[in-house]
Amino acid sequence: MDDSTKLFLQRFMRRIPSYMLRTTLEKWGRLTAAQQKSIDFTQSKWALTEALLTICEENKLAMKHLIELEMIYIMDNPNQGMWYVLQLLDPEDDAHSVELMQFKEQFKSHLKELVRHVSIKIKNHTDQAVWIRIAWGDAFSRPNHLKPTFGVHYLQTPYVFVTNLTSKQKPLLSQAVVLSTRYQAIKDANLSGRKLTAIRDLLMRKYQQVFPTKYPSPLAENNQTISNPHIVKEQAEPAANRLHMACKAFGGGALPQLQSAVYKLKTKFRDDPNKTMTEREEPFRCVVKFESTNLLESLRHCASSGIASTPVTPLLSCIPLKGRNYFVITDNDSGPSSQTHQPQN
Structure with a gap:
């Protein structure tokens, strides 16, 4: 050894x-x-x-x-490090027929054409996830096994989850993934988190969603706040309505444990007395970040308990709806719009 x-x-x-x-x-x-x-x-x-x-x-x-x-x-133990999501775009006709062995052979072949010294290990997990481990080298150095990149791809889905990927390595990995999955392009999905299982469940809708139909009473009865005997009759209906709108926005039952959401503001400063700021031609720029051990659960509780107003603002409800937690808000858009979120190491 x-x-x-x-x-x-x-x-x-x-x-x-x-x-x-x-x-x-x-x-x-x-x-x-x-x-x-x-x-x-x-x-x-x-x-x-x-x-x-x-x-x-x-x-x-x-x-x-x-x-x-x-x-x-x-x-x-996948919930380690910071995971980022890449989304494949424009599938070819045979994209959904790519099998594991075909993917493994083509991915290794394409990446080794791009990088002279690289070590690639691919394993299939029990949940049908394809795990990729890449130790990167270059034209003059051997692969560094102490700082590998890990990627996870579920065949027949357009998502690739990556961790420990530098900006230099990203184009190489992206090109190899695109060619081996029969897609034509790839982009950042503007979703990241420390729990791989959470961002996977959010994207693949593996949690209880509440659709805009007539709200069933059992859900309200299961909520301790609503079933509190001290809530008077006239408060019960507004409380049940808040819970309904909170669950419709974020989902019912256990939610994916997303830790953060970032909103990057590029908007006009609005405060008439402050002419110095309002007359600026440049937009007002700032970043707002929400953090919690379970952000979606926290937001749902705020809405259902009356701490936050309902109906839930699209600025927050778009997190599970769009499967993203990074947004750019401008004056030109009616709601939050996404911008490429570059992974940072």
């Missing part, structure tokens, strides 16, 4: 929590039952690392084997 492989394993061991190591190694399947049993998982992280290094050297494991170990851990 060379020094770069040892360093990779040491870095990996620093990342993975000790309580998850046993299960991850079992899924990896590169250790014998006796070797697995010989590891004392109650030891310090340093001692665990040394023990695993010794076993890997005994088994003559190389970098490609340790990459498998890393991917198992990341695939089981």
